[in-house]
Amino acid sequence: xxxxxxxxxxxxxxxxAAEGNTPSRWPLAQVGLWAVILFLxxxxxxxxxxxxxxxxxxxxxxxxxxxxxxxxxxFVGANWPEEVTALYLQKLYYSLYYAVIASVLAxxxxxxxxxxxxxxxxxxxxxxxxxxxxxLSLSEVxxxxxxxxxxxNRSGLPMVFKATGLTDWLKQxxxxxxxxxxxxxxxxxxxxxxSVSATVLTMSYLVWPYAVIxxxxxxxxxxxxxxxxxxxxxxxxxxxxxxxxxPTVRLPLMGSVLLLxxxxxxxxxxxxxxxxxxxxxxxxxxxxxxRGNTLNAPxxxxxxxxxxxxxxxxxxxxxxxxxxxxx
Amino acid sequence: xxxxxxxxxxxxxxxxxxxxNINLDxxxxxxxxxxxxxxxxxxxxLRMIAGLEEPSGGAILLGxxxxxxxxxxxxxxxxxxxxxxxxxxxxxxxxxxxSLVISGTSKAEAMDTGERLLDLVQLKGYGDRxxxxxxxxxxxRVAIARALAQEPEVFLLDEPMSALDAKLREDMQVELRLxxxxxxxxxxxxxxxxxxxxxxxxxxxxxxxxxxxQVGPPQDxxxxxxxxxxxxxIGKANFxxxxxxxxGVRVGDTLLELDAAARFLSGSxxxxxxxxxxxxxxxxxxxxxxxQAKVTFVRDVGPVRDIHLQTExxxxxxxxxxxxxxxxxxxxxxxxxxxxxxxxxxxxxxGQAAA
Numbered sequence: 102x103x104x105x106x107x108x109x110x111x112x113x114x115x116x117x118a119a120e121g122n123t124p125s126r127w128p129l130a131q132v133g134l135w136a137v138i139l140f141l142x143x144x145x146x147x148x149x150x151x152x153x154x155x156x157x158x159x160x161x162x163x164x165x166x167x168x169x170x171x172x173x174x175x176f177v178g179a180n181w182p183e184e185v186t187a188l189y190l191q192k193l194y195y196s197l198y199y200a201v202i203a204s205v206l207a208x209x210x211x212x213x214x215x216x217x218x219x220x221x222x223x224x225x226x227x228x229x230x231x232x233x234x235x236x237l238s239l240s241e242v243x244x245x246x247x248x249x250x251x252x253x254n255r256s257g258l259p260m261v262f263k264a265t266g267l268t269d270w271l272k273q274x275x276x277x278x279x280x281x282x283x284x285x286x287x288x289x290x291x292x293x294x295x296s297v298s299a300t301v302l303t304m305s306y307l308v309w310p311y312a313v314i315x316x317x318x319x320x321x322x323x324x325x326x327x328x329x330x331x332x333x334x335x336x337x338x339x340x341x342x343x344x345x346x347x348p349t350v351r352l353p354l355m356g357s358v359l360l361l362x363x364x365x366x367x368x369x370x371x372x373x374x375x376x377x378x379x380x381x382x383x384x385x386x387x388x389x390x391x392r393g394n395t396l397n398a399p400x401x402x403x404x405x406x407x408x409x410x411x412x413x414x415x416x417x418x419x420x421x422x423x424x425x426x427x428x
Numbered sequence: 429x430x431x432x433x434x435x436x437x438x439x440x441x442x443x444x445x446x447x448x449n450i451n452l453d454x455x456x457x458x459x460x461x462x463x464x465x466x467x468x469x470x471x472x473x474l475r476m477i478a479g480l481e482e483p484s485g486g487a488i489l490l491g492x493x494x495x496x497x498x499x500x501x502x503x504x505x506x507x508x509x510x511x512x513x514x515x516x517x518x519x520x521x522x523x524x525x526x527s528l529v530i531s532g533t534s535k536a537e538a539m540d541t542g543e544r545l546l547d548l549v550q551l552k553g554y555g556d557r558x559x560x561x562x563x564x565x566x567x568x569r570v571a572i573a574r575a576l577a578q579e580p581e582v583f584l585l586d587e588p589m590s591a592l593d594a595k596l597r598e599d600m601q602v603e604l605r606l607x608x609x610x611x612x613x614x615x616x617x618x619x620x621x622x623x624x625x626x627x628x629x630x631x632x633x634x635x636x637x638x639x640x641x642q643v644g645p646p647q648d649x650x651x652x653x654x655x656x657x658x659x660x661x662i663g664k665a666n667f668x669x670x671x672x673x674x675x676g677v678r679v680g681d682t683l684l685e686l687d688a689a690a691r692f693l694s695g696s697x698x699x700x701x702x703x704x705x706x707x708x709x710x711x712x713x714x715x716x717x718x719x720q721a722k723v724t725f726v727r728d729v730g731p732v733r734d735i736h737l738q739t740e741x742x743x744x745x746x747x748x749x750x751x752x753x754x755x756x757x758x759x760x761x762x763x764x765x766x767x768x769x770x771x772x773x774x775x776x777x778x779g780q781a782a783a
Binding site: 335344348 | 500503506510511515516517518527575577578584
């Protein structure tokens with residue numbers, strides 16, 4: 102009877118050759134795979150970590166050593182204890198400052214857009230997603246170039262302000278002085294670069310498509326009947342947003358801000374073009390140390406490690422906050 | 429308030445009319461079931477009443493006041509959704525008192541109301557639990573308590589039992605009906621389950637293709653269906669095509685005695701319908717059309733037996749409740765079925781049905 106014979110057939114003994122191959126091959130393959138992954142992931146970090154303790158040879162390259170001088174220079178300056186300088190901590194501050202504001206701005210602006218898109222038909226959603234994804238193919242250099250032209254004093258928005266009389270109007274109503282106080286105008290016209298606003302705006306624009314893509318899954322899964330239920334219970338649109346939508350997606354929102362923040366810590370081109378020299382970030386300083394004028398790889402590596410640890414601290418903090426919010 | 433009234437309410441999505449001109453009155457304190465198959469427009473109608481969907485035309489009046497243009501959050505009709513739509517980031521108690529908290533009710537008062545409502549839906553002691561820790565039936569109770577917290581003038585339920593298993597559904601139907609009767613709140617329930625509608629409703633509105641087919645008490649809907657759709661959708665029925673002739677209806681070569689035939693002109697094509705519990709098997713003294721029959725199948729499901737018959741006018745099903753008769757029926761057995769003339773329904777055959 103087949104009902105009896107079939108299980109026997111299924112449970113038929115595996116040929117000896119195959120039996121012999123299975124246990125020996127797979128562990129070897131797994132070990133190999135893990136070795137490749139660990140090599141690719143960890144080697145650069147280990148190298149940078151090791152180099153950060155190295156020593157620069159003036160007028161030449163650098164040599165292996167174990168010195169904390171590079172870290173000392175980052176935190177208290179090269180002349181410590183005679184003199185304490187916070188130049189590189191200031192660069193770290195601007196790294197965090199730009200990254201926090203730009204990531205929050207990107208998520209805040211991407212959120213309503215994504216919410217509206219997820220409420221549209223599937224066809225419309227697909228079209229928007231294709232458009233957003235295709236914009237990711239633009240490199241940072243292209244995006245910064247576009248914003249550079251848009252914000253440049255001679256051919257961009259300041260020229261439009263001047264030509265349309267908007268600058269004169271701003272002067273008449275007294276807002277021009279406010280813009281000057283904010284560093285967004287010179288005595289003659291508005292100016293957007295170099296400025297913190299332009300830097301943050303460009304960085305935010307850079308990661309905006311990522312913000313949409315990160316927010317799309319949680320918002321498309323959001324049960325819209327919860328919104329309707331809140332409405333039937335007397336909640337107006339803002340109350341619904343405040344008491345239902347935002348708390349429901351708070352974890353993905355925090356996660357998105359955190360991911361974009363870490364990504365923005367390493368932005369280079371936008372900062373070099375739009376930020377004042379005194380307000381440049383640690384990422385720019387790392388590049389200058391490694392490939393720029395100073396050619397001090399160990400010091401660049403130490404700065405990179407500080408940036409890496411800072412990002413790690415923020416990620417851990419974010420995870421802790423997420424767990425706390427979830428519980 | 430003095431009840432809810434819909435006057436010529438319709439809804440069009442582009443060129444498609446989801447709801448055709450609906451005129452309905454929902455009396456104060458009454459439970460009305462909107463019953464119909466999927467896609468008949470019952471949920472769209474409920475959403476228009478709730479203010480979640482804007483009618484394309486017509487008026488919705490509450491106690492004589494036109495609320496057609498009033499947004500949902502200003503109507504404050506309590507509504508239970510098919511998915512329950514509970515807020516996962518809030519506890520059971522916070523869900524229940526949500527409407528009170530956002531309206532500025534003091535915390536102490538809101539908490540008191542919350543406890544009272546949780547007690548009402550038999551969830552006392554569950555206030556601090558998360559929604560994810562509740563079963564389907566408990567979630568439904570939370571959704572009901574939450575909708576009742578704002579003391580709504582109208583209570584709306586959109587397929588509230590569809591997420592529950594069969595046994596729990598039956599229990600909840602009775603519980604919900606008792607609760608509604610105790611509170612005396614005007615209630616509208618959307619359902620596609622005729623048993624659910626028959627159990628709970630004072631009045632049933634049968635809908636099909638965006639139109640109201642019949643409105644009435646459950647027993648009228650069941651025993652006096654106004655058309656073939658209602659007869660078919662509510663309960664079970666045997667249908668036969670025939671033509672009115674000599675005060676009866678001719679089905680094939682057989683002339684059936686039928687009181688309802690008097691309403692039709694001779695020669696009119698009609699559909700004859702009767703409930704499975706109406707015919708009698710091997711009953712000599714019962715007046716009516718007597719047909720020879722052969723048992724083809726017996727379906728015994730405990731409380732009732734369905735006896736499938738092949739007769740001279742076609743196949744039919746006769747149902748006996750347990751205890752109604754002790755007779756046993758076997759496949760292949762010859763018998764006679766009598767159709768009482770006052771229990772046979774006749775509906776005009778139109779369009780494709782008449783062809």
